[in-house]
Amino acid sequence: MSANSPQTSSDFLAACRALSGAAHVLDDPADMAPFLRDWRGRFTGQALAVLRPGSVDEVAGLVQLCAAYRIPLVPQGGNTGLVLGSVPDASGSAVVLSLARLNRVRAIDAVNRTMTVDAGCILQQVQEAAAVEGCLFPLSLAAEGSCTIGGNLSTNAGGIAVLRYGNTRELCLGLEVVTPQGEVWSGLRGLRKDNTGYDLRDLFIGAEGTLGVITGAVLKLFPQPKASITALAALPSPQAALQLLTMMQDSCGASLTGFELMSAYCLELVARHFPQLQQPFAHKHAQYVLLELSSSESEEHAVQLLERGIGAALEASVIEDAAVASSVAQSLALWQLREHIPLAQAADGKNIKHDISLPVSRIGEYIAHTEPLLQQAFPGCRLVCFGHLGDGNLHFNVAPPAGIASEAFLANQDAVNRVVHDAVVAFGGSISAEHGIGALKRDELARYKSPVELNLMRAIKAALDPLGIMNPGKIL
Amino acid sequence: MSANSPQTSSDFLAACRALSGAAHVLDDPADMAPFLRDWRGRFTGQALAVLRPGSVDEVAGLVQLCAAYRIPLVPQGGNTGLVLGSVPDASGSAVVLSLARLNRVRAIDAVNRTMTVDAGCILQQVQEAAAVEGCLFPLSLAAEGSCTIGGNLSTNAGGIAVLRYGNTRELCLGLEVVTPQGEVWSGLRGLRKDNTGYDLRDLFIGAEGTLGVITGAVLKLFPQPKASITALAALPSPQAALQLLTMMQDSCGASLTGFELMSAYCLELVARHFPQLQQPFAHKHAQYVLLELSSSESEEHAVQLLERGIGAALEASVIEDAAVASSVAQSLALWQLREHIPLAQAADGKNIKHDISLPVSRIGEYIAHTEPLLQQAFPGCRLVCFGHLGDGNLHFNVAPPAGIASEAFLANQDAVNRVVHDAVVAFGGSISAEHGIGALKRDELARYKSPVELNLMRAIKAALDPLGIMNPGKIL
Numbered sequence: 001m002s003a004n005s006p007q008t009s010s011d012f013l014a015a016c017r018a019l020s021g022a023a024h025v026l027d028d029p030a031d032m033a034p035f036l037r038d039w040r041g042r043f044t045g046q047a048l049a050v051l052r053p054g055s056v057d058e059v060a061g062l063v064q065l066c067a068a069y070r071i072p073l074v075p076q077g078g079n080t081g082l083v084l085g086s087v088p089d090a091s092g093s094a095v096v097l098s099l100a101r102l103n104r105v106r107a108i109d110a111v112n113r114t115m116t117v118d119a120g121c122i123l124q125q126v127q128e129a130a131a132v133e134g135c136l137f138p139l140s141l142a143a144e145g146s147c148t149i150g151g152n153l154s155t156n157a158g159g160i161a162v163l164r165y166g167n168t169r170e171l172c173l174g175l176e177v178v179t180p181q182g183e184v185w186s187g188l189r190g191l192r193k194d195n196t197g198y199d200l201r202d203l204f205i206g207a208e209g210t211l212g213v214i215t216g217a218v219l220k221l222f223p224q225p226k227a228s229i230t231a232l233a234a235l236p237s238p239q240a241a242l243q244l245l246t247m248m249q250d251s252c253g254a255s256l257t258g259f260e261l262m263s264a265y266c267l268e269l270v271a272r273h274f275p276q277l278q279q280p281f282a283h284k285h286a287q288y289v290l291l292e293l294s295s296s297e298s299e300e301h302a303v304q305l306l307e308r309g310i311g312a313a314l315e316a317s318v319i320e321d322a323a324v325a326s327s328v329a330q331s332l333a334l335w336q337l338r339e340h341i342p343l344a345q346a347a348d349g350k351n352i353k354h355d356i357s358l359p360v361s362r363i364g365e366y367i368a369h370t371e372p373l374l375q376q377a378f379p380g381c382r383l384v385c386f387g388h389l390g391d392g393n394l395h396f397n398v399a400p401p402a403g404i405a406s407e408a409f410l411a412n413q414d415a416v417n418r419v420v421h422d423a424v425v426a427f428g429g430s431i432s433a434e435h436g437i438g439a440l441k442r443d444e445l446a447r448y449k450s451p452v453e454l455n456l457m458r459a460i461k462a463a464l465d466p467l468g469i470m471n472p473g474k475i476l
Numbered sequence: 477m478s479a480n481s482p483q484t485s486s487d488f489l490a491a492c493r494a495l496s497g498a499a500h501v502l503d504d505p506a507d508m509a510p511f512l513r514d515w516r517g518r519f520t521g522q523a524l525a526v527l528r529p530g531s532v533d534e535v536a537g538l539v540q541l542c543a544a545y546r547i548p549l550v551p552q553g554g555n556t557g558l559v560l561g562s563v564p565d566a567s568g569s570a571v572v573l574s575l576a577r578l579n580r581v582r583a584i585d586a587v588n589r590t591m592t593v594d595a596g597c598i599l600q601q602v603q604e605a606a607a608v609e610g611c612l613f614p615l616s617l618a619a620e621g622s623c624t625i626g627g628n629l630s631t632n633a634g635g636i637a638v639l640r641y642g643n644t645r646e647l648c649l650g651l652e653v654v655t656p657q658g659e660v661w662s663g664l665r666g667l668r669k670d671n672t673g674y675d676l677r678d679l680f681i682g683a684e685g686t687l688g689v690i691t692g693a694v695l696k697l698f699p700q701p702k703a704s705i706t707a708l709a710a711l712p713s714p715q716a717a718l719q720l721l722t723m724m725q726d727s728c729g730a731s732l733t734g735f736e737l738m739s740a741y742c743l744e745l746v747a748r749h750f751p752q753l754q755q756p757f758a759h760k761h762a763q764y765v766l767l768e769l770s771s772s773e774s775e776e777h778a779v780q781l782l783e784r785g786i787g788a789a790l791e792a793s794v795i796e797d798a799a800v801a802s803s804v805a806q807s808l809a810l811w812q813l814r815e816h817i818p819l820a821q822a823a824d825g826k827n828i829k830h831d832i833s834l835p836v837s838r839i840g841e842y843i844a845h846t847e848p849l850l851q852q853a854f855p856g857c858r859l860v861c862f863g864h865l866g867d868g869n870l871h872f873n874v875a876p877p878a879g880i881a882s883e884a885f886l887a888n889q890d891a892v893n894r895v896v897h898d899a900v901v902a903f904g905g906s907i908s909a910e911h912g913i914g915a916l917k918r919d920e921l922a923r924y925k926s927p928v929e930l931n932l933m934r935a936i937k938a939a940l941d942p943l944g945i946m947n948p949g950k951i952l
Contacts, residue, residue, distance in 0.1 A: 111722055111837035112868075156671050167669060170646065185928045192867040193643060193833045193909040195632050195682055196921055197951055198933045202678035206671055223726045246587060250699045253772030254730035296729030297781075305773070357669045361587035391668040392588075433669040445672055452661045456940065457674045463939030464932065475673055 046092035064182030075209035077151030080143040083438030114190040119150025135221035138165035156206035158434030163390035174218035180465040227299035230331035234285035239364035258292030259390035269344040280323035349406035351399035357433035522568035540658030551685035553627030556619040559914030595626025611697035614641040632682035634910030639866035650694035656941040703775035706807035710761035715840035734768030735866035745820040756799035825882035827875035833909035
């Protein structure tokens with residue numbers, strides 16, 4: 001995208017100010033800074049301005065101006081993405097279009113179990129508004145206090161409840177989108193079944209703002225479970241964790257709402273950096289699984305299901321030991337171990353992160369195949385392997401060997417990616433399970449996708465955004 | 477699509493025969509007849525030939541020939557569709573591309589809970605192959621003995637298990653598609669999470685063969701429930717049925733696997749045409765709900781859940797009476813009442829059919845609003861209203877008044893559609909819940925969709941199928 005002349009830029013900004021008010025067009029570097037820096041602090045882009053529209057009509061008007069002036073725009077929600085999808089590049093030619101001021105819960109229909117929200121609503125606000133009506137909005141992830149539902153939709157966010165409730169895609173019934181031409185598509189339908197033409201909704205979901213700007217959504221709600229109860233199981237291997245998953249799903253069905261794998265090294269990191277968190281086992285085991293059982297009936301029923309499942313797994317020698325929470329406080333304590341892994345990683349220094357998915361059945365094989373290859377290429381490197389095993393999703397992060405500085409090790413990023421991602425593709429997996437592509441994994445996508453698939457994507461992009469102004473340089 | 481010269485047609489057919497064998501290129505009218513007649517017997521199209529490829533490569537080769545010769549093609553599975561989506565028009569310029577010979581189950585992975593199938597597999601064959609591995613493929617609908625999974629995917633079929641398991645879209649993880657250029661997109665991924673670019677899968681699902689030909693799919697499997705148990709509840713109104721739905725979902729969660737509404741008139745029709753089927757209630761009630769509870773634990777648990785729910789609903793006067801099946805045979809007998817409604821309708825004569833969906837919360841209001849409008853416009857007409865209440869999906873069929881011949885009444889089709897569909901749109905619903913658009917509802921789609929949405933669809937169609945050869949005249 002070529003840079004605009006100073007006159008064009010200034011005319012454009014004047015038109016933006018006239019449209020949405022001068023206070024909502026930021027071009028002071030200090031004001032813009034938080035919108036330009038990525039969540040992990042690894043990249044800072046530049047922008048002509050940050051636009052903060054206060055209504056859907058203003059979004060449409062601003063996109064029309066972008067189209068008229070050929071100004072690229074980067075839609076942004078909470079800016080908590082991990083793949084440089086919501087920050088502009090270094091050219092300074094684009095504007096950031098922040099949806100943060102569109103933050104109303106528009107309506108809740110508890111009987112239809114739906115909720116209509118602005119894209120800029122914070123995920124936690126959505127969860128809380130659902131809870132007030134006695135309903136559950138199950139999407140849950142680490143950034144939930146900052147990320148927006150529009151960003152969740154644009155990246156098809158995953159999180160810890162996918163096993164039972166699906167990704168963000170499965171939690172959305174309808175969308176409102178401003179097209180690259182600045183028109184408003186009102187697809188805010190609250191319907192479980194609707195076979196009237198192409199599935200535009202799912203095309204915009206996960207498109208990371210490259211095909212249009214999501215401004216509103218109809219979300220699916222669920223009955224609140226009566227109780228959830230948690231256990232930590234100790235196991236000899238990922239393969240045993242898979243056996244446990246099959247056993248638990250067979251005996252508990254949809255009541256199994258969480259199934260998180262953590263390697264011994266993950267809990268060691270947590271113990272090192274958060275010694276105040278109690279770890280339940282006296283002896284070290286190779287792998288751990290955090291299980292969550294939920295019941296629509298009663299706490300007693302949840303406990304009974306969990307204890308029966310754990311008992312059967314112990315008897316079959318699938319697990320070596322288990323700690324079952326006997327209170328909500330104990331459940332939270334077990335979840336805290338899981339939730340502190342990313343924090344313990346950060347405290348330990350930077351590492352090379354991967355967000356991969358595999359057919360669930362091949363996870364044990366994948367780890368057994370890939371870990372030795374990494375050790376061979378980078379002797380002493382340490383694998384921080386944890387994730388949503390029930391969804392086949394691993395955070396397969398590679399940390400430097402003891403005594404090697406993080407920054408020096410990060411120079412190996414491409415070589416490490418090659419080992420991890422080549423193996424992912426060989427095992428039928430995905431190089432981005434839940435974080436998306438953004439600018440960070442664009443080259444990886446081009447490397448691993450077939451030309452047929454890339455051409456289909458490019459044809460759709462060109463058809464919907466012929467000017468190429470929507471979040472350029474992301475995905476494609 | 478202009479007609480081809482006889483020489484072009486004959487060259488094209490010769491090339492097709494060379495590619496897939498003369499035995500698999502049918503152009504004898506008697507051989508072609510079953511491929512040209514629609515399932516309901518209301519329309520018969522014409523075709524240049526019926527092509528029956530035996531492999532994905534042959535499909536690709538034949539589509540390349542269609543593109544080269546500019547011959548439109550109509551992909552066809554079991555040809556059981558209800559909206560004229562799988563039969564050619566009357567021009568005779570198109571070929572039918574039957575997927576019936578692609579009927580292998582390619583692989584089952586019971587641990588990953590996935591199954592890879594050819595598009596031409598019969599749905600029942602898919603269900604049975606899953607069951608052999610101890611798994612459930614939950615898609616279930618009246619035509620399951622004849623329809624193919626490729627057709628189910630292309631129409632995003634619904635059926636009786638959507639409440640718990642979703643539409644066909646939600647049951648598919650990966651696709652293989654031959655593009656309008658005759659390239660093969662191999663998207664046969666068995667992943668629960670994959671955020672690598674645009675969601676091509678969901679674009680092809682439900683596109684009714686207008687964007688490409690689905691040749692294979694990776695389907696989601698589930699653990700088989702240990703038991704399912706059924707009850708029939710009698711209620712005073714659709715509104716009461718909604719209350720029952722909320723109560724049952726709150727207390728049973730995902731164990732509620734079926735929730736079908738039937739009006740008194742539906743069961744009267746069944747009694748008239750199938751008097752051998754036993755109806756459980758001595759007195760007539762305004763509405764009936766068939767409930768199905770499934771348990772991953774035990775039959776005892778399913779019975780307990782169902783009886784507890786029914787008991788609470790009786791106590792709260794939400795339902796007037798209930799018959800709980802005490803055996804598998806009794807459960808089947810209750811399901812038979814539901815399944816015989818379409819048959820009883822057919823035996824009673826043709827009527828004007830609608831496959832609508834609404835926000836679940838508005839179903840009572842919708843019926844209360846629309847039935848009087850129909851009575852006013854067509855005094856004495858009879859409403860055959862039944863459907864998947866839990867999904868907001870009603871089959872809202874309008875039969876002639878007593879003494880009026882079906883054929884004469886069918887002349888009112890447009891006027892009846894206007895009353896029913898105008899009201900659907902006013903209540904935020906859809907004019908096609910699970911059957912699709914095909915050629916039958918194309919004009920209705922154009923009438924009710926916004927220009928923005930139609931233009932987005934047209935842009936996608938033009939981008940992927942610039943020659944316009946893929947199932948022309950369907951949807952758009």
